[in-house]
Amino acid sequence: MTPSPALSLTRTTRLYLAPGSPVPPKGENSFASYTSSSGLGAFYEITLHCNGPVDDTTGFVESIYDMDQAVHAVMAPRIAEALKTGCDHPAQLLEACLPGLQARLNAGVDRVDWDLTPTYRMSMKTDDPNAYLLSQQYQFAASHRLHNPDFDEQKNRDVFGKCCNPNGHGHNYRLEVEVKVPLKNAEPGHGFTVLDLDRIVNETIIEDYDHTYLNKDVEDFSHSNPTVENITLSCHKRLSEPLKACGVELNKVRLWETEKTCCAFPADA
Incomplete structure (x- = not known):
């Protein structure tokens, strides 16, 4: 057998x-x-x-x-x-x-x-007993328009559908951030905590993204479409260095655009 x-x-x-x-x-x-x-x-x-x-x-x-x-x-x-x-x-x-x-x-x-x-x-x-993973979820509301200026109007409609409405549309995004923390930091009242993660996410993501029109208000998307994929990559890029400065590693970012659509980076984490 x-x-x-x-x-x-x-x-x-x-x-x-x-x-x-x-x-x-x-x-x-x-x-x-x-x-x-x-x-x-x-x-x-x-x-x-x-x-x-x-x-x-x-x-x-x-x-x-x-x-x-x-x-x-x-x-x-x-x-x-x-x-x-x-x-x-x-x-x-x-x-x-x-x-x-x-x-x-x-x-x-x-x-x-x-x-x-x-x-x-x-x-x-079990294969990494010297660290633990800490994750927290957040929300922000933002509007966007999916549009490629190199496409004509019909092709934009064909590719992006209603998402290329000139006046935009919005979502309540749900963001999950997972970080890898050395186990030696796991002392009550000491080391990196979820409160530190909350602060960093608020300062680097929420304050800039929440209640904005991403295409026009956020520099990250001045030359790229604010798709769920590109927003996920931008969140990862914004968070990586501030977290590293606190002695922890950004393990994964997940972003839900709707309950049916989610993107994660990196894909294999």
């Missing part, structure tokens, strides 16, 4: 951790995990990325039930304790949990994502 090629399997486990409640949580399966509680608490999503071949007997790369149980057994108690004491940086907690997650699963754990809010995520890859 031909050996199965390696596949990547992703599973998201949702946790609702409330003071005084059992850890891991107990109850009925409500929203793809045991997330309900009658009191106040913290809600998180943990996503495991597992790589491996398909098992001949089960057809699994890994049992999703085992992936859920690994998160419940390894991460939930540590997160609950950290919420009480406030002593762990999320990246330190991820580092401490990786061996336990791997020990409970047959497939290789390639990456763990921890969504601390709907827009703020920390991640760690």
Whole structure:
């Protein structure tokens, strides 16, 4: 029999951790995990990325039930304790949990994502244990016109459609910036934080792009079409050096023009 090629399997486990409640949580399966509680608490999503071949007997790369149980057994108690004491940086907690997650699963754990809010995520890859990935999402509203002055009016219409309307049109853009941070910086109250990322993105992108007509108000697009591709490249170019000056590396930029259209750079990050 031909050996199965390696596949990547992703599973998201949702946790609702409330003071005084059992850890891991107990109850009925409500929203793809045991997330309900009658009191106040913290809600998180943990996503495991597992790589491996398909098992001949089960057809699994890994049992999703085992992936859920690994998160419940390894991460939930540590997160609950950290919420009480406030002593762990999320990246330190991820580092401490990786061996336990791997020990409970047959497939290789390639990456763990921890969504601390709907827009703020920390991640760690097992092949790069000396760093973690920090990502945050932002929004800005801008208008643009897609048009090539070297094309005649009909060709512009054929290529760009309604997007070449002379008076422009607008979008609420959603920008995700992911940076690679040395793990040695993961000390509460020290090193690079999401607040630093917020400041840099606001100063370099939001203040210049938000509520503008990109073609006329932003120098970046004085000689290039403000497509989602070119805006993504411009955001990456603007952010790279300010982040490097803070001791972190820009890993990836994603830009959603609409919920259906997204561009990312670099493509292989």
